[in-house]
Amino acid sequence: MNRYLYDGTADGLLSSIAWILEEEPDPEKVTLRERMDTLFEEGFTIGTDATLAESLFFRLKQHAPDAAHTLYSFMLAEKEGMETSLLHYVSLAFKHGDKVKGYLTHPAVRDIVNVAKKAGRELHRMKGLLRFEKLQDGAYLAKMEPDYNIINPLAYHFSRRLRAQHWFLYDVKRRTAARWNNGTLQFGTIEQFTTPALSEEEKKVQELWKAFFKTIAIPDRKNPHLQKSNMPMKYWKYLVEKQGE
């Protein structure tokens, strides 16, 4: 059984998979790990090649769009230690096409699909739970601390939704930001973040929203358990309606 190593980057991971699929007669029999540079590490290191990584993704997208989507969501999760499963999953996806997602009896498929699903679920959740605040200069800012690195697809979602306004997304933990202005979307990092002043109307709108949130619940049917299972407390920090609870 051959062992392979790569440099730990996303591009490195995908290009190694592309390389193995090309060179190995039976990719499901080999393993792939991040190189740790320890003294007795065994395995052959595959070089990183961004073009190879990209072309793998596009080929998969053509061959099995659904599996490519799973791969994309899996990468958002930034999970370590699952490279071999990913390799096997991609190999199976090329073999079976999109039907691979039904192959849940295969451990690699199950593991990859599960992680991808979790990242996908958080992305879907954040599409609802993200809260923008209007700043003094008229732009809108939304802060968040998601478990997964979802700022890219999330910003893309809002670029189609809130086209007419100038807005920012800011991932507080990763210090990454997205900005939409005049029809262009940009990504970057923010090293020093200072919270800008809010517009005057902001407070008023937040009060209206809080009032609506309170009245729309049926008073005798309080169900904090159900509320928390749908909307875990880790997201409350930036929810206007949950401030002061």
Next chain:
Amino acid sequence: MDTLAKLQILSGAARYDASCASSGSKREGPSCGTGNTSSSGICHSWADDGRCISLLKILLSNDCIYDCAYCVNRSTNPVERASFSAREVIDLTLDFYRRNYIEGLFLSSAVMQSPDQTMERMVRVAEALRTEEQFGGYIHMKIIPGSSSELVRKAGLYADRISVNIELPSQASLQRLAPQKHKHAILEPMALIGREITTSLVERKASHRAPRFAPAGQSTQMIIGASPENDFQILRLSQGLYKKMNLKRVYYSAYVPVIADNRLPVLAAPPLLREHRLYQADWLLRFYGFSAEEILSDDAPHLDESFDPKTAWALRHPEFFPVEINGADYATLLRVPGIGVLSAKRIVAARRFSRITPDGLKKIGVVIKRAKYFITCSGRSFEKPDQPPALIRQRLLLGESSEAPMSILPKQLVLPGLIA
């Protein structure tokens, strides 16, 4: 009265409306405007009762000239009255939408001066949102029974979903409890909407420029337990609505007494379990290929209290079982108690790769707690074969007591129709 005070009254009055769905419509927003809709539906928050908040759900007014026996807003009930101006609703919708609090607006209203006058004011809000503000988010509008077909058509052009509440399951009950509402004033707009939706779909196939008409379809709502109709009558009514009127959804709301009235039954508690069973039976109609006549009959017109309708059906039809996991087609798998749409799909998908073992069933996430009495896996059964239905019945009852069916109920709680 300021907007905040009105919002409290008019969202409070709308809270009992069952439908929270914002899904089923895909609308790309105008490039210079605000908003699009997403076909899978997005929840933006969960209220203290655990229900999803997706739309700004409000009444335009609760100042009603009608006097429906079951409704808090009836003209003879002394509650505080309020009405929004069009501007107030538009601003609330946009301010909330821009901050990502909501998917859009759910607008309903009490009957202010007349059905047409009310409907016109509602349509004006939607029209201004779409044309002046370039709003591309979701709009659900209730149709006031008795409003002109012209206004109904206009509503359908601006809204993603429209609904006319059927309120009560029969003409006789409607006459008794909501004397100002007439059957034809409800059914006519429903039929009109159904026709317009179909026409628009056909036209849009020919040309993408053809106008959309309520792309997320129409729904309705009826009150359960305020009138004497049995479950069989109700299910047959729903079946007819799905088939003939092309409805997307029928919502059931357990009658909760809000005011005393000698025309209304006295109930110890709202019939929540009954409402829950009706929703389950409704699912069987829409997604599982059952007909109302398979679920109930004139001799047994009530849904079983202890079992969901699918299990009840299975217990009456031992000749249909056991179903072989590795052989049965999708439609047959769906008839197995405990196997839902997702599980059936997973089974069919996994079979492509290899025969499914009992362990494999677990791996793909199929729960066999209930299904095990009704299936075989490559010819092997999980339970002693050929147990008499009465015994299975008993074992299911015992096994399920821990499942606490009541725990799923709060999600479904809704008060009677309220809204026009």
